[in-house]
Amino acid sequence: MSVMGTRVVRIEDHKLITSGGSYVDDLREPELTGAVHAMFVRSPIAHARIGSIDVSAAREAPGVVGVFTADDLDIAFAPGPTGEPWLARDRVRYVGEPVALVLTEHPYQLADVAELVDIDYDPLDAVIDLDDALSGRTLLFDGTDSNVAGGKAKPFDEKLFDDCEVVVTRTITNQRVAPAPLEVRGAACAWGEDGRLTMWLSTQNAQIARDILAGGLGVDPGTVRVIAPDVGGGFGAKIGADPEAVVLGWASRRVGRPVRWFETRSENLTAMTHGRGQRHTVTIGGRRDGTVLAYRLEVVQDAGAYPRAGAGMLPGFTRLMAPGVYRIPRVEVATRSVLTNTTPIAAYRGAGRPEATAAIERAMDLFAAEIGMDPAEVRRINFIRPEEFPYTTPSGASYDTGEYAKALDAVLSAGGYAELRAEQARRREAGDVVVLGLGIAAYVEITAGDGMGESGRVDVNPDGTVTAYTGSSPHGQGLHTSLAMLLSDQFGVPMDKITIRHGDTDEVPKAVGTFASRSLQLGGSVLKQAGDQVIERAKEIAANLLEASPDDVELNVDQGAWQVRGAPSGGTVTWAQVAAAAGEDGLSADVWYGDVQPTFPFGAHLAVVEVDTLTGKAVLRRIIAVDDAGPVVNPVTFQGQRHGGLAQGVAQALLEEMSYDADGNPTTATLADYPFITATELPDFELVDMATPTTRNPLGVKGIGEAATIGSTPAVQNAVVDALAHLGVRHIEMPATPQRVWQAINDAREGR
Amino acid sequence: MKVTIEVNGRSTVEEVEDRTLLVHYLRDTLGLTATNVGCDTTSCGACTVLLDGESVKSCTVLAAQADGHRVTTVEGLTGEGGELHPVQRAFSNQHGLQCGFCTPGMIMASVSILAENPKPTRQEVREALEGNLCRCTGYHNIVSAVMEASGQEVDG
Numbered sequence: 001m002s003v004m005g006t007r008v009v010r011i012e013d014h015k016l017i018t019s020g021g022s023y024v025d026d027l028r029e030p031e032l033t034g035a036v037h038a039m040f041v042r043s044p045i046a047h048a049r050i051g052s053i054d055v056s057a058a059r060e061a062p063g064v065v066g067v068f069t070a071d072d073l074d075i076a077f078a079p080g081p082t083g084e085p086w087l088a089r090d091r092v093r094y095v096g097e098p099v100a101l102v103l104t105e106h107p108y109q110l111a112d113v114a115e116l117v118d119i120d121y122d123p124l125d126a127v128i129d130l131d132d133a134l135s136g137r138t139l140l141f142d143g144t145d146s147n148v149a150g151g152k153a154k155p156f157d158e159k160l161f162d163d164c165e166v167v168v169t170r171t172i173t174n175q176r177v178a179p180a181p182l183e184v185r186g187a188a189c190a191w192g193e194d195g196r197l198t199m200w201l202s203t204q205n206a207q208i209a210r211d212i213l214a215g216g217l218g219v220d221p222g223t224v225r226v227i228a229p230d231v232g233g234g235f236g237a238k239i240g241a242d243p244e245a246v247v248l249g250w251a252s253r254r255v256g257r258p259v260r261w262f263e264t265r266s267e268n269l270t271a272m273t274h275g276r277g278q279r280h281t282v283t284i285g286g287r288r289d290g291t292v293l294a295y296r297l298e299v300v301q302d303a304g305a306y307p308r309a310g311a312g313m314l315p316g317f318t319r320l321m322a323p324g325v326y327r328i329p330r331v332e333v334a335t336r337s338v339l340t341n342t343t344p345i346a347a348y349r350g351a352g353r354p355e356a357t358a359a360i361e362r363a364m365d366l367f368a369a370e371i372g373m374d375p376a377e378v379r380r381i382n383f384i385r386p387e388e389f390p391y392t393t394p395s396g397a398s399y400d401t402g403e404y405a406k407a408l409d410a411v412l413s414a415g416g417y418a419e420l421r422a423e424q425a426r427r428r429e430a431g432d433v434v435v436l437g438l439g440i441a442a443y444v445e446i447t448a449g450d451g452m453g454e455s456g457r458v459d460v461n462p463d464g465t466v467t468a469y470t471g472s473s474p475h476g477q478g479l480h481t482s483l484a485m486l487l488s489d490q491f492g493v494p495m496d497k498i499t500i501r502h503g504d505t506d507e508v509p510k511a512v513g514t515f516a517s518r519s520l521q522l523g524g525s526v527l528k529q530a531g532d533q534v535i536e537r538a539k540e541i542a543a544n545l546l547e548a549s550p551d552d553v554e555l556n557v558d559q560g561a562w563q564v565r566g567a568p569s570g571g572t573v574t575w576a577q578v579a580a581a582a583g584e585d586g587l588s589a590d591v592w593y594g595d596v597q598p599t600f601p602f603g604a605h606l607a608v609v610e611v612d613t614l615t616g617k618a619v620l621r622r623i624i625a626v627d628d629a630g631p632v633v634n635p636v637t638f639q640g641q642r643h644g645g646l647a648q649g650v651a652q653a654l655l656e657e658m659s660y661d662a663d664g665n666p667t668t669a670t671l672a673d674y675p676f677i678t679a680t681e682l683p684d685f686e687l688v689d690m691a692t693p694t695t696r697n698p699l700g701v702k703g704i705g706e707a708a709t710i711g712s713t714p715a716v717q718n719a720v721v722d723a724l725a726h727l728g729v730r731h732i733e734m735p736a737t738p739q740r741v742w743q744a745i746n747d748a749r750e751g752r
Numbered sequence: 753m754k755v756t757i758e759v760n761g762r763s764t765v766e767e768v769e770d771r772t773l774l775v776h777y778l779r780d781t782l783g784l785t786a787t788n789v790g791c792d793t794t795s796c797g798a799c800t801v802l803l804d805g806e807s808v809k810s811c812t813v814l815a816a817q818a819d820g821h822r823v824t825t826v827e828g829l830t831g832e833g834g835e836l837h838p839v840q841r842a843f844s845n846q847h848g849l850q851c852g853f854c855t856p857g858m859i860m861a862s863v864s865i866l867a868e869n870p871k872p873t874r875q876e877v878r879e880a881l882e883g884n885l886c887r888c889t890g891y892h893n894i895v896s897a898v899m900e901a902s903g904q905e906v907d908g
């Protein structure tokens with residue numbers, strides 16, 4: 001019987017709940033014996049020239065093995081005027097930027113020694129505000145004439161809204177947030193006697209990390225082995241390797257000893273990349289009957305101090321996904337990303353798509369409010385219809401499949417939309433202090449949109465067990481279980497006889513890894529193809545053993561054995577027998593899946609909030625979600641991904657923001673200050689199932705990792721605004737903190 | 753200084769620096785690495801262990817303060833024959849863990865919650881877990897796990 005689509009408890013769990021995962025700081029590998037401990041000395045100032053660095057006192061301190069600055073590094077850093085140095089050389093550009101590296105014998109000595117590194121900073125004006133950054137009044141980089149790192153302010157078509165009866169425009173902030181995986185960044189490394197570097201790194205992509213390390217250190221990629229041990233969450237912020245990893249590899253070579261590094265949470269909040277950080281100006285126009293005719297989105301992306309993914313990739317995805325689930329005839333998008341003296345911005349769960357959805361979903365509500373139509377109705381009128389797929393948007397995306405209206409109707413009926421609207425009206429009429437708000441978001445997103453491939457290899461071992469090597473690099477998603485389910489189904493081998501391996505570049509030399517919700521659709525599809533090849537080959541061997549023609553033998557997946565077709569009593573051969581007869585090369589297939597076609601998961605969320613009009617506090621009471629990513633391999637982990645996504649999306653709407661003062665000092669740099677969402681701020685999640693397959697990969701699946709994050713943020717934001725709509729409130733910025741909400745109520749009452 | 757701490761039913765006697773935190777005593781001195789460190793402000797609960805049966809954040813307790821006391825970590829929950837504690841089993845059954853980094857602390861906090869309130873409501877579980885952060889699960893399934901371990905209907 002097929003295990004596909006059944007609830008399978010994760011094979012990953014046992015170790016994690018008994019002895020705990022093996023995260024980088026847990027490793028006690030023999031190669032790391034005698035390791036020195038590392039800490040980066042980081043800039044406390046947002047923008048300054050470095051006058052001088054005096055490391056003499058630090059070098060004399062007890063337990064010190066080394067203190068290094070940019071002057072010691074004999075490796076080249078990224079070229080170009082805006083290249084990011086491994087360690088800051090003559091200028092620092094954000095609070096948290098690494099300036100020096102300290103190595104000590106004992107971890108408790110690190111902070112003491114770091115204190116002794118005497119750095120003389122000559123402060124410059126900090127560029128924090130986006131308009132200030134765009135003005136170019138203060139430039140971050142010498143040799144440039146602007147802080148713009150990508151894109152341009154397009155001349156817009158002045159006639160775009162000419163035939164519209166109603167046009168609404170507004171500027172909206174999609175604030176900067178911290179990915180904050182519970183495990184911070186960490187690495188441990190050692191150079192072997194064979195001259196190779198082995199680095200255990202908390203990463204989503206061991207192979208990309210290897211190439212970054214090799215490039216940075218100026219060595220051949222074959223000289224570097226990266227191993228991703230258990231990773232305590234990544235959410236996009238652990239893609240590849242950060243500059244720190246290169247410095248650690250260099251330092252280990254320099255001092256001739258293994259090095260280990262595990263940053264503090266405060267470092268993590270300022271020095272690991274942040275996500276989001278866009279300013280949107282939306283303009284939406286259409287007819288009073290609810291038809292939207294034109295949409296314009298102008299994006300200013302805060303890239304932070306150095307151009308990483310925030311410079312191009314993030315706004316690129318925002319542009320691509322700008323029109324969302326709607327058939328809008330005319331769409332214009334312009335994006336610019338601009339450098340500021342803040343932590344660099346890169347991927348965070350959704351990476352550019354949540355921003356696109358937040359903008360269009362807020363715009364739809366603004367349009368609905370302007371024409372006095374229910375937001376659900378406006379959406380229904382404008383949805384792309386099921387028969388229109390594949391659908392190419394004006395922004396250039398080719399959507400595969402979608403049932404947008406069905407998804408919306410499903411959440412509205414599961415949530416009891418009509419009853420909720422009645423309750424809302426009742427409370428308003430009664431003048432209740434605590435009002436009710438309903439927020440809708442309909443979304444579509446792109447997964448595996450990177451266009452890169454993935455690797456997979458399947459071995460049938462002589463004892464009949466199966467070992468699969470995946471290029472994907474799960475870190476909490478439960479992919480080992482999903483992949484083992486797929487192979488169990490394909491081979492008829494029980495799951496406990498299947499081992500999934502990942503994350504060691506010596507075992508899996510070529511791979512891309514995990515981001516962009518790509519792993520099941522690419523990592524799973526390639527294993528399926530490898531499995532098919534193995535089965536093809538096995539068929540011939542089995543035919544030989546059964547003394548039959550290959551055309552006459554078949555795999556009986558219920559028994560995990562080969563037999564002559566239609567004659568099960570005529571004897572069978574096991575996988576072990578087939579593998580044993582496979583000869584020298586064994587029974588194995590190694591496949592590269594290069595034909596990557598992105599898929600477009602979609603869904604609808606309905607959020608129900610209560611807002612206390614006296615205090616401004618908004619509380620999420622319910623969230624009802626459809627997240628359709630096609631057929632589900634394991635509902636357990638599929639739901640888990642949705643839950644996690646919902647929580648992070650709600651967090652952005654209501655709570656979380658990484659903020660800076662005007663001088664560029666982060667004001668939310670510890671977990672005591674950063675409002676990381678907790679169990680008390682979330683309700684139980686109400687999930688509604690839908691599964692619309694895609695034709696774009698052999699499994700028919702789309703990605704689920706980011707989907708729920710994308711829908712929930714605007715649903716909750718829209719709900720908060722909706723709660724106060726009767727007072728005339730049209731918009732509240734995120735996060736909808738009590739202060740903001742109270743201010744909006746007050747402004748509305750005073751007619752502002 | 754010398755400390756004597758009973759850890760998971762075993763007496764341990766070690767020489768440590770005065771400033772050694774309990775979490776580092778467990779991880780580095782004893783090699784019990786399940787207990788994790790997720791912050792530097794006593795905010796995340798990844799380091800939660802039981803001290804004389806009550807949950808504490810071991811990043812905020814000195815090994816010296818645990819001298820003469822009893823500590824239980826997730827490694828000590830599993831029975832002699834490897835049988836899982838009901839809370840461990842429930843975390844797996846209910847998919848109350850993803851990356852697993854918060855999990856040892858979450859499990860220990862949950863054991864302590866149930867010792868104090870054997871039949872909590874879902875809302876009570878949420879409130880009791882406020883000091884334990886998880887970035888992956890959205891907490892829903894963690895609450896379900898505690899409900900299952902309490903022998904109640906998961907949906908409350």
Ligand code: FES
Pocket residue numbers: 788789790791792793794795796797798799800809810811812
């Ligand atoms: S490590 Fe975060 S509370 Fe102890």
Ligand code: FES
Pocket residue numbers: 182232233476848849850851852853854855885886887888889
């Ligand atoms: S499971 Fe990853 S932090 Fe909780």
